[in-house]
Structures are given as C-alpha cells and as structure tokens.
Amino acid sequence: xxxxxxxxxxxxxxxxxxxxxxxxxxxxREFVTDVIAGGSNRIVVNLENTAFMDSSGLGALIxxxxxxxxxxxxxxxxxxxxxxxxxxxxTSMDKVLTAYPSVEEAFSND
Amino acid sequence: MTDVLASRSFRxxxxxxxxxxxxxxxxxxWLDVPFVNDMxxxxxxxxxxxxxxNIVQHAEPAAADPVELGVDITVEPLLLQARxxxxxxxxxxxxxxxxxxxxxxxxxxxxxxxxxxxxxxxxERQDGTSTWVLSRTSSQD
Numbered sequence: 489x490x491x492x493x494x495x496x497x498x499x500x501x502x503x504x505x506x507x508x509x510x511x512x513x514x515x516x517r518e519f520v521t522d523v524i525a526g527g528s529n530r531i532v533v534n535l536e537n538t539a540f541m542d543s544s545g546l547g548a549l550i551x552x553x554x555x556x557x558x559x560x561x562x563x564x565x566x567x568x569x570x571x572x573x574x575x576x577x578x579t580s581m582d583k584v585l586t587a588y589p590s591v592e593e594a595f596s597n598d
Numbered sequence: 599m600t601d602v603l604a605s606r607s608f609r610x611x612x613x614x615x616x617x618x619x620x621x622x623x624x625x626x627x628w629l630d631v632p633f634v635n636d637m638x639x640x641x642x643x644x645x646x647x648x649x650x651x652n653i654v655q656h657a658e659p660a661a662a663d664p665v666e667l668g669v670d671i672t673v674e675p676l677l678l679q680a681r682x683x684x685x686x687x688x689x690x691x692x693x694x695x696x697x698x699x700x701x702x703x704x705x706x707x708x709x710x711x712x713x714x715x716x717x718x719x720x721x722e723r724q725d726g727t728s729t730w731v732l733s734r735t736s737s738q739d
Contacts, residue, residue: 507621509617509647510651511614511618540621542647544655574641579711584702
C-alpha cells in the first residue's frame with residue numbers, strides 16, 4: 489500500500505492506495521499521525537484506490553479518527569469502494585466513519 | 599462426489615508476507631471462475647483474509663517449530679470453501695467467540711466480521727493443527 493498527502497485550503501488529503509490490511513494498517517496510522525503532527529488536524533482519507541480493507545484496516549482508521557479529534561480536528565473518509573463499504577456496514581462503523589462521495593465534499597459544509 | 603471447479607493452496611510461515619501471498623492467490627482464483635459473482639468474491643476473500651490474519655497475529659507456537667499458515671480454497675458450483683489452518687500452534691489461540699467492541703475500539707471485530715461474511719464457520723483441532731473451515735453458499739445471479 490502506498491500513502492501520500494496533500495495539504496488543501498482547510499484540510500489535508502491522505503491517499504491510501506492498495507490493500508488496507510494487517511500489514512499496511514500500522515503504516516497508515518503512523519502516516520496520519522505524522523500528518524497531524526505536521527499541523528493538519530482536519531484529515532480526509534481518500535479511499536478511491538483502496539480496493540480492500542479488513543478489520544485491521546478499519547481499526548487503523550478508527551485510531552486515526554481518534555488522533556485527529558484529540559488534536560482538535562476530525563477525520564473523514566471519501567470515495568469509498570464497494571468492499572470497504574461492505575466492511576463498514578457489517579461492523580456498523582459506517583455510523584462512526586461517515587463516507588463522503590468525494591474528497592471535496594467531506595468538509596464542504598463546515 | 600464433489601465437483602471442484604477451481605482451487606488454490608498456500609502453506610508457509612505465518613508472517614505478514616503470507617497475507618499478501620494468500621490475497622494474490624485469491625485474486626488469481628477468481629479469474630479461473632468468472633461466474634462467481636462479485637459479491638461472493640468480495641465477501642469470501644474478506645473472510646479468508648480475516649481468518650489468515652487472525653492466525654498471523656495471534657497463533658503461538660506449540661514447541662520450537664514456528665507456526666505455519668495453510669489456506670486451501672475450493673470452488674464448487676454452489677459452494678465456496680476455505681480451510682484456514684495454523685500448523686504447530688497451541689490450542690486454542692485467541693477468543694473463540696465474537697466480541698462486541700465499543701465504537702471507538704481499534705480491534706476485536708474480526709471474528710464477528712467473519713461470521714457475517716460466510717454461511718458457516720467450524721473449528722477443527724487435529725494432530726497439532728487448528729483449522730477454521732469457512733463455507734459460503736454461492737448465490738445465484
């Protein structure tokens with residue numbers, strides 16, 4: 489899995505491309521932690537190219553969400569693909585990690 | 599008599615690398631059986647990877663030999679089945695019943711997720727090997 493980020497006007501976009509599994513989950517957590525430490529506490533994780541997520545990946549997203557909120561911000565997810573959406577729904581975590589259709593819409597109403 | 603249309607088998611040390619190897623095996627398996635619909639492919643792959651990850655994360659060796667992961671998958675006309683095994687592992691490892699973690703918990707959802715994804719999950723213990731048998735009745739398009 490490859491990670492990248494780009495600081496936008498009011499948030500930082502984190503792209504996570506590949507499989508978000510037990511191998512990559514700790515790396516996502518570390519990557520987002522560094523982005524937050526760099527001064528961005530409003531994070532949008534772009535999951536457009538995340539074809540797969542397991543419960544470890546879900547746990548990492550929750551950890552990142554908590555880290556963003558502890559820094560006074562928030563974390564939102566966008567462009568969720570069908571398998572990721574299924575995992576979110578089956579674990580009822582779609583209520584905690586609200587999925588936005590696009591990165592631009594994630595913080596558009598704040 | 600069973601009618602196995604396609605299969606894949608993996609066996610190797612229960613390490614992180616094994617998870618991506620098994621995932622690659624499954625991706626190639628679906629190419630052999632394109633009639634298995636996307637939902638069945640997606641759910642079954644997720645269940646198998648969850649089970650294999652559970653072994654890599656939690657299995658402890660019973661003796662000096664390291665734990666090995668085995669994954670044997672078969673596709674029959676109306677049945678997807680995987681035998682996900684931990685060789686050389688202590689019995690049992692990890693919780694056997696699904697947990698109900700709070701919404702801010704970062705772990706503990708794997709077993710419940712597996713049960714939601716497949717039709718049946720059974721556990722076998724024989725000759726030092728723990729095996730989870732995952733079965734999903736293939737849905738018809």
